[in-house]
Amino acid sequence: MSGALVLNATYEPLCVVPLRRAIVLVLAEKAVVVESAGAVLHSARLAIEAPTVVRLSRFVRVPYRSRVPLTRRAVMHRDGLRCAYCQRRADTIDHVVPRSRGGKHEWVNVVAACATCNHRKADRLLAELGWSLPFTPKEPAGYVGFAVGYVREPAWEPYLDAWGNRDAWSDGDRVAS
Incomplete structure (x- = not known):
């Protein structure tokens, strides 16, 4: 407990x-x-x-708190501690659209990822790698x-x-x- x-x-x-x-x-x-x-x-x-x-x-x-703060722990919890790309155990977070390419640090652009996938993706877009997300990331209810x-x-x-x-x-x- x-x-x-x-x-x-x-x-x-x-x-x-x-x-x-x-x-x-x-x-x-x-x-x-x-x-x-x-x-x-x-x-x-x-x-x-x-x-x-x-x-x-x-x-x-x-x-009343209308928004859940965007933290590493909250993203990992939302994604069930699973990598969004390969479904192995996640240990970091990744920006779907990299910040170096104009991606924002917000709920709809952040997913949990394993270190291998995060390193392999680097600062590229998913389309460049031929990858896709099995779900659409979204902000949880407040x-x-x-x-x-x-x-x-x-x-x-x-x-x-x-x-x-x-x-x-x-x-x-x-x-x-």
Whole structure:
């Protein structure tokens, strides 16, 4: 278990926090456990179930973020840690239209790539190499950025689905070209 989903008092998903932080929120009575993993954590005087979903006791007003920041981690997560060109494990990012040829550093021009393909492509266009992308890169919806870097737990699905986050990072976003 990598973390716990934090819900607002209205059951709106807010963020994912490490397990330790979730337990501190529960012990400080700032949150209540909605779902737990079944594992029990013990201290000298206390035993508490490891939470997978917690709900804040009070409503927190959060400014709406309409865009997910473009980071290496976010691109790797969007592309499932797979190279856009050969489908092997990705370890870097690549600009589809190289920046040296006027390509922008934006979601629709950046894909995950393995070092071999990135080096082979260099500053050339895909058409020059005879390559094509198996999907059209696009910007993910703003409300899914909080889960970047965490493995989605099955217990989170009902709460994410209720707010329209279903498959926001999955292969369902990959549109065949």
